Amino acid sequence: MNTFDTRCDEVQQAIAIKQSLSDAQTSHIEICEHCTALQIEFRRLDDLLEQSMIDEVPAGFADRVMAQITAISPQTQAIDDQVVDRLLAAFYRSRLLQSLLLGLGIAMGVGHIVRFFLGLFITSMAAAL
Ligand SMILES: [Zn+2]
Numbered sequence: 001m002n003t004f005d006t007r008c009d010e011v012q013q014a015i016a017i018k019q020s021l022s023d024a025q026t027s028h029i030e031i032c033e034h035c036t037a038l039q040i041e042f043r044r045l046d047d048l049l050e051q052s053m054i055d056e057v058p059a060g061f062a063d064r065v066m067a068q069i070t071a072i073s074p075q076t077q078a079i080d081d082q083v084v085d086r087l088l089a090a091f092y093r094s095r096l097l098q099s100l101l102l103g104l105g106i107a108m109g110v111g112h113i114v115r116f117f118l119g120l121f122i123t124s125m126a127a128a129l
Helices: 006-016 023-031 033-052 061-093 095-128
Strands: none
Touching: 006 023, 006 033, 023 033, 061 095
């Protein structure tokens, strides 16, 4: 097959994500130069990646990293929660903040409506010229 078709998309996606190929996909690769080329390129890339990973990850490395992350996370989460609580409390207490937010929302809504009608007007003027 010399043309790129939808079967190529399916096969190349399977190659890219290292999905096992069905018999039909394997047969397709045997007759399709595009997919064959892509499969060769991915094999070279995989080989290159394997060669570049000379050092093994030390035993227990992932566990040590995860232990440090879980040790830090509760403290960070507690601080984040306090900040959010304070901001929400300030917002609920302040009529001024609520009014400003409401006004900003209304202004943005009106702005979008004006922009929409200006867009219609400018388009119809351009068509009339
Ligand atoms: Zn193909």
